[in-house]
Amino acid sequence: MSDHGAPEDGFKLPVFGQPEPPEYWRSAEERAGAPAFLDALDQEFPPGADLPPEGFARREFLSLLGATVALAGAACTTKPAERILPYTRTPPELTPGNPLHYATAVQRDGLATGLLVTSWEGRPTKVEGNEEHPTSLGAAGPQDLALTMQLYDPSRARLLRHGGTPVARRTFLLTLAEELKDHERDGGERLRFLVEPTSSPTVLWLRDRIADRFPKSKVVAFASAGRENVYGGTALAFGKPYEPRYDFSRADVIVSLDSDFLCAEGEGLRHARQFADRRDPEQGPLNRLYVVESLLSITGGMADHRLALRPSEIGAFALLLAGEVAQATQSPVPGDADAAASGRDLRAQSPLEPGLGARVVAYFADRPEVLKLARAAAKDLSRNRAGSVVIAGRAQPPLVHLAAHAINVALGSHGRAVTFTQPATPDLKTGPRAMAELLAEMHAGKVHTLCITARNPVYGAPADAELAAALEKVPNAIYHALHEDETAPHCAWFVPATHPLESWGDARAADGTISICQPLVAPLFSGVAEIELFAAFLNEADRGAHDLLREYWRAQAPAVDFEGQWERWLAHGVLPDTAELPVTPAFEWGKALAAIGQLAPARKGAELELCFQVDGKVGDGRFSNVPWLQELPDPITKLTWDNAALVSPRTAARLQVGTGDVLRLSLRGRTVEAPAMVVPGQADGVVGVALGYGREGSEPVARGVGFNAGLLRFGDAMWFAGGLGAERVPYAKRPLATTQQHWAMEGRPIALQQSLAEYRERPEEKTEALRGPQPTLQKPVEYPDYKWGMAVDVSRCTGCNACVTACQAENNVPVVGREQVLRSREMHWLRIDRYFQGNLESPSSMVTQPMLCQHCEAAPCEYVCPVNATVHSDEGLNEMIYNRCVGTRYCQNNCPYKVRRFNFLHFTGEMDPLERMGMNPDVTVRARGVMEKCTYCVQRIERARITTRLEGRPIRDADLKTACQQACPTTAIVFGNLNDPESQVAKLQERPRRYDVLHELNTRPRTAYLTRIKNPNPELE
């Protein structure tokens, strides 16, 4: 390497209090002159010694190539940690300039989502879903899609440290090995683990071996927003926890009890796909969705009937529903022989008593709409027995889950639309109760070594757990994380973790399917993989994650051709036939009925309830430092860079607050100040707050964004709590950066919605005036070859934001920050418009509509550009030539869809070299003063053109997907060639539901929309 100074854009590693560090140094410790380093010096292995003994695996080789690029970007005068391989002999699969795709997986709540990651010469830039993975089905959520940005986060922890001193990895391992000898003597009585729930077979194998070595050690799982209640519910129902799995492709009637199953809960991506496939009136019967929830969720937005109840009332509603179902199943539907027969059947097998709901009928007596909905839903469920699903949300206590399971069993969907498998992860108890014992031990000083892999427990644990204080009593706490967050300062050791995209691992999906997680790049910083950390407790960390992983899997699969099999596993991203078979556990009616009866109605009264919400963007705070996600508009509130105290219009009036006023929320003596935001569709008397904000760790992006709602979280009220005090702080204001200000459609034909009955009767009634040619003086232009077009099925779109992040990642769309969003200068090429229908006090429904460049054939933007910077291609693309743009913004003014985005400032200017690595090299990074907008992923069209031209055939559907289309869990977005009658988009654009937005302007958009179909219950009309 050059011995000259760092190039201009090189970043410097931090210097630790040494005025004149040595110019060349082997580790941060040597630079800092730390004594620990000198001890370890003679044991230091040469770099690369931990590589697998059998030589380079193909992946690893590429990873190292990645390191070359990474460290070239990170140029400083230190030697690279790994061997750098020059590019003199190119690996066979690699053609410079052509990206490669690798399968991997990430875990959330201990369950895997399979991904495909695009890598350019070892530099991952884009995450996509793995079609072969049962949870992904080819789609990915915004958090998955933002993994690359998290990977290239320059504020990630880089140094392993003990107290304030940077320490070499070796020193850490040696010190730990010494400590472990002590622990071995007493069987690990003072050794504890606080772990992130995991389904990784290798990690679990290592944990088992640790338990063998230290029989008295204990593992406690913790997740701030885990799925404990889900497993608690199945444990109550079946005596043993199971993973409930819902097959929404078979579900005709769905009742959600506060479950956001289409997005946030469990296998959201699969649920969304299966659900959406049943919302297409041209493809079979529609399902019907009833949602009972407190805060408006994505699932609630898709509901045919929705009821907003306080979170504490959901249980009462479950009880009511159970009673109504019992009633409905006992009185067979007249004239329906089948139903009658099965009704008799059910009476025999389900002891659900019709009187069950009697207790709560009185409670809801003053709200006839609740009783009416429960009755109608129950009748509907009992008409569709095998195809009925009642699903409870993770915020609801296990009893509500139990009630849901009881109804499912009573209806007979148990084993059909609702099945159960053995949980993929053993870490099922993730709540504060599981941690209580550990806390007591810590306070008592009985824990010497505590290894924490749980994500930021000091921030995530309920405020009354006082974990930080307990950690001070643990002399040897080891914290393994990506960032020096709120937990790090309380732990003696900090071990920087490797990012999921830079570490080897394995994980299981909810159905048990196993994936091997491949790294896309060698660790950018000196990170330690989770497998290596656990292996350190067996003195095997030096073997490296890759070696350990292969050892485990070699033992599991004693095939003759392990290497071949391994390669296949890696290539596909899933191990074939590893899904668990569904089991049909017996429902314990006796205990269940007694328990369900305990579902007492909430205390009536005017008191406020606090309801916590897992943010769809930053999660429980683990994604707070990802700017893409911070700037992602919330699907419901369209809020960015903040969380807010969400209140319904009526509650806002009662509290005398408006959006942007500051509320002081107090619960059991703790207070938090939060800006209020008025959101329609929310239950009255409820204040909704999102977790994951108000971070105080070292992450620069996350710091100071929003308020920490977790401060009001108590161990016995992790999801909702009554007795909330809320008062307006006089004169205090906090403007909220929302991306959509006006929430009503004002009667304009923009996002259209029809009921199924209307549609069946006259399919084209709403749409016929909104499509087709209009009189014009101009001769229409012919597009003989390709004619690119898009169809967006609003009936399928849930508004989950996956497309927005996918577009941002694919097209190098910059993040602008809160101030600029407040000025309405966000850059998203694709936005999701969300409209409420009915009055804003209590809207009848919510519609989402992805809005992107419509690629009008008669584009208003084109003729007004004075310099020909936006022109039409011969395939009908409205193209933007950044080089030519002078930035008059006339095109933006004249765009009736307002989808053009202007670089008001140099948004891409202050990028860390590390962040630059995440840019897609196929797409220009735009400079200040230039207009930009959706290109229909023209770079992907051109790649497909190259591939197909080599093969001498035209581009077909299978060759090409736009980034938004690819990410969409519900396949609501379809792109392709309108001239190809076989293409899906051409067929969709012929559907009777098709219409053009602002058709009367005769812009002839290439993006067509399909109306949203609602399937309301005629009994509730």
Added chain:
Amino acid sequence: MSAAPEPAAPDLEGAPLILGEHTSESLNKSLLDHVWRKAGPGWWALFLPALGGTGLLAVCITYLLVEGTGVWGNNQPVGWAFDIINFVWWIGIGHAGTLISAILLLFQQKWRTSINRFAEAMTLFAVLCAALYPTLHTGRPWFDYWLLPYPSTLGVGPNFKSPLVWDVFAISTYLTVSFLFWYVGLIPDLAALRDSSPTRRKRIVYGILSLGWRGSGRHWHNYKIAYLLLAGLSTPLVVSVHTIVSFDFATSVIPGWHATIFPPYFVAGAVFSGFAMVVTLAIPARKFLGLRHVITDRHLENMNKVMLATGLIVGYGYLMEHFVAWYGGNQYESWLFFVNRAQGPFHGVYWLMLFCNIVIPQLFWFKKARTNIAWMWIASILINVGMWCERFIIIVTSLQQDYLPSSWDAYSPTWVDWGMYIGTLGFFCTLFLLFLKFLPAVAVSEVKELSHELKAEGSHG
């Protein structure tokens, strides 16, 4: 000079255009005197703040160029705001000059003579201020030359379908012709200044500027023809410039912009505001420069009449816009005119616009109002405020809430927006004060000619 009794003017002709008896020498002296006088404290008191404003403009422009368009309040959907508002406003102000100089010359309206120089200078400076905005409002002003049809090796030229390219031609033509017209008119007076220069240095400077004018018959002959030709050339410009500026809006698809009434309505508005600005400037100028005898109350009254007439046309424009929005049944336009503008976030500006542009000029129906100096001065300022509000309403509210409610957003200007606006006002005043200091504010030769003509008429009558 003998103080002979004024010849009783016939009633139909109105008040006299030149007060008192003057000879060429006395007119020369009184009209050129302000150039030779040392700048008084009054001039400095006006000039220094104006210079400060120019400095503020320089600061704002520098900041804008360093940081980017984002230092303004413009956003999505309001892509144009103060930049284009001020552009249209200044261009509008620049209209009176050409109208007075050219059209009134062709119509042989004698009363134009003493105010034309003034109005032309105002035009020129206003157009300069106006031109600043479109030049600087682009995201990358250093590439503005791409709007010109120069032979480019890139093989790309401007898009002649774009009204912005028409703007470039319209404004640059207007600026050129206005300058020529103003300068040609100045030549005899510059020569008069040369001839009466007290110092050698001044004589040389004015000598160069007067381009060798000797006042020969041949000179006068050529001069008259050139002046008439330029007048003919600039006459269509009066209509064309603001018509083309209005095309920026009228050719778009945005409700509130897409209207066929825009060209005449914009031209009338421009003349309206231009005359208001002339009145605003003429009243103090004639007082401080001692020009009451040539810029008489009759001049001011005539200008007020023009304001009344054009104000009525503007009012008709407003009426038609609203009528068509209602009668056309277009829901987007109805929303814009009856909800967004009248009740929306900027309804205050809307009602202020209607008050200033519709209510205020109605008072000019009364002769008392037309001849009351204080009142007309306030009214002229209010009219310019109203016309600024009109451009704000047209540009900002139309963009703010167009077709899809999802993209509607708020707009608020930043300090740089205000700074540039105040800055251009300062720049305009600086140029105008320099003009008053160094050049004859009234067309001396024309006044002398008029004076002779009037005398001749008087002797005949």
